[in-house]
Amino acid sequence: MAFIKEDSINKVKQRIGLVDIISDYVHLKQRGNDFKGLCPFHDEKTPSFSVNENKSVYKCFGCGVSGTSVFNFVMQQEKLTYPESIEFLAKRAGIELEYDKTFNSELKNLTSEILEIHKIASDLFMDNIKKNDSAKNYLFQRGFDDNVLTKFQIGLSINSYDQLLKVIQNKKKFSSKSMLNSGLFINASRGYIDKFRNRIMFPIHNHNGEIVAFTGRTRDSNNKAKYINSPETRIFKKGNLFYGLWSTNQSILREKYVVIVEGQTDFLKLFQKGMTNIIATSGTAFTDNQAKLVYRKTNKAYILYDGDLAGMAAATKAGYMLMKYNVDTKIVEIPKSSDGKAMDPDEWSSRDSIERIRSKIINSLDVLDFHFKYYDSMNMNDENNIKDSKIGITKFINECLNQIKEINDPVYQELQINRLSELTNVTNDSILRLFRSIENKSSSSKDSQNLEPELKSKLNNKLDDDVIKLCFTKKKEIRLFISENLEKSWFQNNNNANIYESIFIHLSSEQYLDSDSAISLIKNKNEKKHLIDLIFEMDEKNLSLKMAKECISRMKKRFYSQKIELMRASLKVSSDNDDTVKIINKINTLQKQINGIK
Ligand SMILES: [Zn+2]
Known part of the structure; x- marks a missing residue:
């Protein structure tokens, strides 16, 4: 961990503009306030990548990648950590960084x-x-x-x-x-x-x-x-690093895939033969940190472990771990030696040419297919094999679903479920039913499942969005009006409510809030992404005090109307007379309040 002084970081920020650094990678053309070009993060023919220098944001309307600073961009483009991105840009600008020596x-x-x-x-x-x-x-x-x-x-x-x-x-x-x-x-x-x-x-x-x-x-x-x-x-820390990555990083970025082996000898032998987009674990179980590290470099991995049963089992485990972090992972089947024995990559590399090995690697199996194909051999002591027993098939499906439920990306998850159905000849419906019951067992995933559709519908809330945009105006009277009249509870959308809370104290300040520092105040990833979108859409000339007044009065009305609705619903279930009278009185007061809102 490098401790770079704040002053140095600011120097880099002042010296290099967003358009400046992005132009190193993308041919940008000015269109109004924005610069547009072909997205560096996905393949496209018509430009959907936008940069706005004044707001210090960039966003691709095709693939959704976005960010707010020169450091963000370099981190995404060069796959660097934050301190590394500072060092990268400092070097480009010829700035000598100062490190904090007193700290720790x-x-x-x-x-x-x-x-x-x-x-x-x-x-x-x-x-x-x-x-x-x-x-x-x-x-x-x-x-x-x-x-x-x-x-x-x-x-x-x-x-x-x-x-x-x-x-x-x-x-x-x-x-x-x-x-x-x-x-x-x-x-x-x-x-x-x-x-x-x-x-x-x-x-x-x-x-x-x-x-x-x-x-x-x-x-x-x-x-x-x-x-x-x-x-x-x-x-x-064994679980945080890969053997050899220091020397093969560039090659992995260039080839856009990585080959993962289990030990140093396998690594060195294959490297020597010219396979340079390769890394090795240090003979330990594959960790979450390692999987995240792979994902930062590439989204395609080939696991090349020993050809014996232990190696195959370890490869399957590592494969699921990588899938959890959305790395498209395949497992290589090492051919048997001439006397029918399992080989390790070292032995294989001394027998076959690198071209042969490469073509075998490219044609390897998806994790699920590999798991299915070798399930019986890996569970030799179990009499319930999948080739001829229903219990065996059910056990296999259960094992797979327990891994699939860990996958972060719902689309990738669904693809795996479809494949599982194809492999086992069990209908998609039955597998989905089993999947839901497994998912419901772990309460944490249940919560996030219930939250998601709710969040999605709320995200479309234009009224809330408009108010957040208004908070970024240069006109102080608008910001003051909002801070004095709007309450957090009136937001319908949690993202916006939390954003509002984070930036609230800045609304009454003389200086308007610049987008870069605002975004750095937000810790939650979804909120951050949402705010970047809003800042991108916002246009100063559309923002007025009249609009602020209108938005806020509508939010207030909406808030009270929803309260009334709730009370009416409670009237239907309550049989107590006193209660009923109280509630009706409350509803009347609220209704008067709503009518009073201009
Ligand atoms: Zn894109």
């Missing part, structure tokens, strides 16, 4: 010390292997070439308890806290000792290319611990 300085020092220790360790390990022919030959025999060994900085820890320890101690500057936290030393009874001894060292880089951990592989076939790994540290 102790933690930051610890982090940078641990990173430095890893760098020193890696240099030492690479120096070791240069001088050790038997270690080098071992790697050559296993099919690695010099280029890939150098690029991924593969080295050797020698058979010593203190080689690295002495090098680090001689630098004299590292605290014992950072040494222990680096995970490279063990605090043994006789003091610190090196954790990795007599092993081939594969460094693991974070996405910036800094070394954050190591995997050590023994060359001794009698050693039971074939691999040992760095523990998780403050700089290394």
Whole structure:
């Protein structure tokens, strides 16, 4: 995490305009107040992408992508995080960024010390292997070439308890806290000792290319611990990163799909053969964070795990995890070896040409199809297989639906349900019925289901929308009138009500509210998107005090009318006479209030 000073961020903002940066990617033409061009986020022939410099917003009316700042745009276009987008733009504008050193300085020092220790360790390990022919030959025999060994900085820890320890101690500057936290030393009874001894060292880089951990592989076939790994540290969280991504990011963006393998060896072998849009998990279950990370890079993934049953089961799980985040995912079927055994990608890559492997990858199976095809082999101990038992089919459908219900995108979800019906020969209706009952079991998804149609109908509420647009006028009298006369409860639409609440205190200020800072006040994603739409549609010359008065009086009338309706409904169910009289009186007062509204 970079702590960039606010001043620096503002400098970048002032230097680079929205039209300026977008013109790097899109040929823009001015049309009235807006600039228009072909959308960089979807394929199209007629321009539906609009940019408005004054309001600092952009929006595609074709695919719906929108945003409010130069940083937003670069984050979406270059698939960067927020701090990365600032650095990207600063570089383009030639601005030297200043970082806040006082903020969290102790933690930051610890982090940078641990990173430095890893760098020193890696240099030492690479120096070791240069001088050790038997270690080098071992790697050559296993099919690695010099280029890939150098690029991924593969080295050797020698058979010593203190080689690295002495090098680090001689630098004299590292605290014992950072040494222990680096995970490279063990605090043994006789003091610190090196954790990795007599092993081939594969460094693991974070996405910036800094070394954050190591995997050590023994060359001794009698050693039971074939691999040992760095523990998780403050700089290394297994479930948050992919091996190799630092070097393959560009290639993934270029190819628009990613191949995912399970281990470093598979990664290195395929990379060496020319498959560069590839990443590896570090032999752990696929996490939500990893799936989100993939989605930020591309929406197409091919899972290439070991061909044995364990690999197939892990691939299926990873596949569903990626589908949850709307990544279109396929699973590769690795062919059997000539003696009929399952192969891993490493073995496969030494047998077949990269062209063959690529064509096999492109023709791999959708997750659901793969799951169906291999369900019986993956559940060998279960007598209820799907080929010839109704119980087996039902179990399979249940398993799938439990995964499908996690998918965020309703369209993608429906497609999967249709496919499930095709695969199993069970009607769509029956599967849908089962799906609803599964969905209803988890109460959280039930809530969101009930809310959604309600939200949708409310989104069409033009009256509410108009009032929010009015809040962004440059005319102070209008803003003041709204802030003094409109109540939050009068909004019909929750998005608008919450937006109004967030910007309320700014209505009475001298300075009109600029769209960029307004949008930064809104945290909720739907509200944000809605506000961007409104700002885009709004046109200052259509905004008047008369319109504000009219809107507000209509909202007030609507609010009281709805109250009356509710009371009339309660009259029908109430049998108590006193109650009835009270309610009728209240209705009359409310009706008078409505009549009094101008
Ligand atoms: Zn678009």
